[in-house]
Amino acid sequence: MRTRSLILLILALFFCLSLFFQLTLERARGEALSRPPFLYLPTGRYIKVLSLGYQNLAADILYLWSIQRYSRYEGEHRFRYLEHVYDMITDLDPHYIDPYLIGALTMAREGSDYERAFKLLQKGMRNNPDEWILPLDAGFYALMDLKDYSKAIDYFMRASKIEGCPPEVDRLIAGAFLRKGDKVASLKFWLDIYDSASNERIKEVSYNHIYDLKIAIDLEVLQKAINHYKEKKGKFPTSLSALVREGFLKGIPVDPDGKNYEYDRNSGKVSAASEYRLRH
Amino acid sequence: MKVYPIALNTFREAIRDRILYLLLFFALLMIFTSRIASLLTVGEESKIIIDVGLSAISFFGVLMAILIGITLVSREIEKRTIYNILSKPIRRYQFLLGKYAGLLLTILIMDFIMTLGLLLTLYFKSGRFELHLLLAMGLFFCELFIITAFAIFFSTFTTPILSSIFTLAIYAVGHLSWNLLALKERIASFWGKALCFMLYYLLPNLENFNIKNEVVHQLTIGWKTVLLAIGYGISYSVVIILLATLIFQRRDFV
Amino acid sequence: MIPAIEIKNLYKSFRSGFFLKKQLVLHNLSLQVQQGEAFGFLGPNGAGKTTTIRIINGLSYPDQGEVFIFGKENTNVGVKARVGFLPEEPYFYHHLTGWEFLDFYSQLFGYSRRYRHKRIAFLLELIGLQEYADMQLRKYSRGMLQRIGLAQALINDPQLVILDEPMSSLDPIGRRMVRDIIIDLGKRGKTVFFSSHILSDVEMVCDRVAIIIGGRIISVGKIGELVKEKVDFHEIVLDGISTDKLVPEFEVISHETNRTLIKVEGEEGIQRALTFIKVHKGKVISVNPQKKSLEDIFIDEIRKGGERE
Numbered sequence: 001m002r003t004r005s006l007i008l009l010i011l012a013l014f015f016c017l018s019l020f021f022q023l024t025l026e027r028a029r030g031e032a033l034s035r036p037p038f039l040y041l042p043t044g045r046y047i048k049v050l051s052l053g054y055q056n057l058a059a060d061i062l063y064l065w066s067i068q069r070y071s072r073y074e075g076e077h078r079f080r081y082l083e084h085v086y087d088m089i090t091d092l093d094p095h096y097i098d099p100y101l102i103g104a105l106t107m108a109r110e111g112s113d114y115e116r117a118f119k120l121l122q123k124g125m126r127n128n129p130d131e132w133i134l135p136l137d138a139g140f141y142a143l144m145d146l147k148d149y150s151k152a153i154d155y156f157m158r159a160s161k162i163e164g165c166p167p168e169v170d171r172l173i174a175g176a177f178l179r180k181g182d183k184v185a186s187l188k189f190w191l192d193i194y195d196s197a198s199n200e201r202i203k204e205v206s207y208n209h210i211y212d213l214k215i216a217i218d219l220e221v222l223q224k225a226i227n228h229y230k231e232k233k234g235k236f237p238t239s240l241s242a243l244v245r246e247g248f249l250k251g252i253p254v255d256p257d258g259k260n261y262e263y264d265r266n267s268g269k270v271s272a273a274s275e276y277r278l279r280h
Numbered sequence: 281m282k283v284y285p286i287a288l289n290t291f292r293e294a295i296r297d298r299i300l301y302l303l304l305f306f307a308l309l310m311i312f313t314s315r316i317a318s319l320l321t322v323g324e325e326s327k328i329i330i331d332v333g334l335s336a337i338s339f340f341g342v343l344m345a346i347l348i349g350i351t352l353v354s355r356e357i358e359k360r361t362i363y364n365i366l367s368k369p370i371r372r373y374q375f376l377l378g379k380y381a382g383l384l385l386t387i388l389i390m391d392f393i394m395t396l397g398l399l400l401t402l403y404f405k406s407g408r409f410e411l412h413l414l415l416a417m418g419l420f421f422c423e424l425f426i427i428t429a430f431a432i433f434f435s436t437f438t439t440p441i442l443s444s445i446f447t448l449a450i451y452a453v454g455h456l457s458w459n460l461l462a463l464k465e466r467i468a469s470f471w472g473k474a475l476c477f478m479l480y481y482l483l484p485n486l487e488n489f490n491i492k493n494e495v496v497h498q499l500t501i502g503w504k505t506v507l508l509a510i511g512y513g514i515s516y517s518v519v520i521i522l523l524a525t526l527i528f529q530r531r532d533f534v
Numbered sequence: 535m536i537p538a539i540e541i542k543n544l545y546k547s548f549r550s551g552f553f554l555k556k557q558l559v560l561h562n563l564s565l566q567v568q569q570g571e572a573f574g575f576l577g578p579n580g581a582g583k584t585t586t587i588r589i590i591n592g593l594s595y596p597d598q599g600e601v602f603i604f605g606k607e608n609t610n611v612g613v614k615a616r617v618g619f620l621p622e623e624p625y626f627y628h629h630l631t632g633w634e635f636l637d638f639y640s641q642l643f644g645y646s647r648r649y650r651h652k653r654i655a656f657l658l659e660l661i662g663l664q665e666y667a668d669m670q671l672r673k674y675s676r677g678m679l680q681r682i683g684l685a686q687a688l689i690n691d692p693q694l695v696i697l698d699e700p701m702s703s704l705d706p707i708g709r710r711m712v713r714d715i716i717i718d719l720g721k722r723g724k725t726v727f728f729s730s731h732i733l734s735d736v737e738m739v740c741d742r743v744a745i746i747i748g749g750r751i752i753s754v755g756k757i758g759e760l761v762k763e764k765v766d767f768h769e770i771v772l773d774g775i776s777t778d779k780l781v782p783e784f785e786v787i788s789h790e791t792n793r794t795l796i797k798v799e800g801e802e803g804i805q806r807a808l809t810f811i812k813v814h815k816g817k818v819i820s821v822n823p824q825k826k827s828l829e830d831i832f833i834d835e836i837r838k839g840g841e842r843e
Contacts, residue, residue: 025512360621362593364621367592369615532594
């Protein structure tokens with residue numbers, strides 16, 4: 001019994017000693033987590049072999065780890081290996097969608113590295129052509145963050161072609177076309193939306209857009225014809241019907257409410273009689 | 281010194297075990313073939329050799345420590361050779377210490393051979409001996425102190441299969457335990473935090489010995505860090521061996 | 535004189551599984567072995583012999599009770615230096631040669647190299663394995679292993695030798711050798727404590743025996759006394775009387791065409807039988823006194839034990 005308590009005492013002593021070493025080490029090495037431990041990780045393909053068939057599990061573990069790691073606010077250097085880490089995770093389990101989304105999110109919003117975010121999402125699209133969320137997400141980044149509307153339209157179009165994609169994506173496309181300045185294309189999409197609308201609310205919203213776009217497009221067309229007229233004849237036309245008579249316009253459009261557009265022959269400007277939102 | 285003959289006998293038994301040579305063979309094979317793998321890469325060829333080599337050494341080193349560590353203690357109990365030994369004027373803790381020492385000696389020699397294989401492979405590649413690798417191997421050996429201690433600890437009270445599973449688990453946990461600290465930050469409840477904290481400091485922290493990364497990229501490693509890691513390795517293994525002794529002391533051999 | 539082994543009120547139980555009931559293996563076992571005697575520990579398989587021996591050697595711990603060897607606690611390391619032990623069905627390090635094997639154990643006693651060499655050479659000759667000293671134990675036969683195990687038990691020239699079933703796996707020559715070694719140890723004043731379930735092994739060698747059945751000591755004593763204590767009986771071979779007549783009166787053991795064997799107990803039994811045969815005009819062929827052997831005592835006790843339970 002005496003030896004037993006002696007052993008216990010020595011045991012406790014050495015445990016304290018090991019604690020001391022551990023704590024000092026942590027201080028010496030700095031914050032235990034500030035080391036970039038993935039600097040040395042091999043690529044996903046290698047890990048796939050090493051994981052002995054448990055690559056899904058390995059991907060899960062890495063993914064969980066990455067979330068813990070990248071959701072802390074620390075120094076900027078922690079984003080240095082982001083691409084490698086998510087590449088590895090998605091190599092391990094190419095059909096695991098979350099890492100693409102979260103990886104892209106972290107790269108884009110935290111690391112401000114959109115090029116890599118798109119690269120990751122592209123990889124996801126290659127591996128998972130049936131997942132509409134990937135191109136949709138990419139489209140969002142292009143639309144909201146980069147204001148690269150053509151790119152956004154490309155991605156949204158891609159998403160909309162995939163089965164199961166929510167029909168709302170058409171509205172995004174229409175909106176993106178509008179922001180890009182292509183009102184005609186935008187109108188076309190809104191008309192489609194209107195035709196296929198499943199409820200009154202959508203019908204109303206799309207009608208409003210169509211209404212506004214129609215007026216805006218008409219005004220543009222009219223204004224263009226007027227300006228053309230001015231160039232050719234050296235003066236503004238006396239009325240809108242003069243444009244048709246002299247072959248500058250095929251016909252005079254009316255606004256969606258059936259009212260005529262107003263024309264001021266002194267300033268050469270057309271305007272809508274009805275209220276619409278795309279006045280600028 | 282009654283520990284010495286037991287250590288020597290353990291060593292003799294280990295090096296006459298075929299499984300050891302099988303593992304050694306595969307380790308060396310992996311190290312040598314890394315030379316071929318390095319031909320496929322562009323740029324740092326010796327990095328690949330070092331990467332594969334160090335990984336092979338640590339992987340097979342741990343495997344050896346676990347398999348041999350467990351079979352050598354369990355076999356004594358299972359084959360009842362321990363009856364003969366313990367009826368001699370020797371204390372049970374002396375027996376355990378002898379086993380531990382013999383195992384460490386075996387593993388040290390095996391590690392040495394594997395490291396030599398790596399150094400030679402690198403020598404044929406680059407024409408010089410990359411002696412800074414020895415530091416990584418030295419610290420890795422400290423890690424094996426702990427792994428072997430656990431192998432002995434578990435085999436004092438469970439079957440060989442369970443012991444090897446437990447020891448492997450400790451190896452894995454030991455390399456991942458720092459995640460517990462991260463987890464602690466994210467858990468809101470006090471008890472959860474306390475549990476993470478306790479587990480983190482109770483479980484072995486094997487990442488302390490991992491300087492492969494620094495070695496490959498030839499970063500400077502503070503001597504203080506190395507000495508602290510060695511101190512940690514030794515004191516932690518003493519704790520485990522003492523625990524094993526406590527259990528072994530009361531074990532009934534029937 | 536201090537007894538070589540003194541066992542006081544030993545209790546030991548095992549739980550074979552986690553949820554299983556405890557099984558009492560040793561029940562208030564007390565025993566004294568005097569210095570210099572050859573003591574036989576007898577009992578059928580599963581009686582608790584091996585458990586007792588393991589407790590004596592400190593391999594297993596009793597639930598209750600104490601064991602003293604030469605007056606000291608059995609776990610005392612100093613006392614262990616004076617004891618030699620051969621376990622039941624011993625297993626050995628297959629990777630060692632015979633010589634290395636003995637050398638390993640002798641190193642545990644801290645002997646000098648020179649003494650070890652002398653001692654090992656002597657023991658190898660004693661057990662007749664000199665020629666196999668450099669062969670790995672994995673190539674030894676069972677009998678050879680048992681012999682080298684015996685040598686291992688004698689490595690420290692112990693004053694007390696404990697042998698668990700030393701003859702169980704030996705051929706007749708091996709048995710003879712072990713018997714001679716035990717007798718020789720006795721002559722040199724050593725104490726030998728050995729267990730067996732084969733009585734003939736014990737009868738010829740032991741001064742005293744203890745019989746253990748079901749974890750209890752049934753009887754202890756000199757073999758002569760133990761055997762004499764039990765009443766002799768006689769077997770009478772007779773002819774000319776039909777079994778039908780004999781059966782109600784006597785215990786008929788066997789019957790052939792012109793020979794019937796009956797068993798009678800005591801002097802008065804013989805007289806009764808002889809009168810009976812005379813009355814029925816039978817013929818007595820022979821009257822054979824039968825001593826009860828240890829084997830019979832054994833069987834009797836087990837039977838009694840069975841009835842008790």
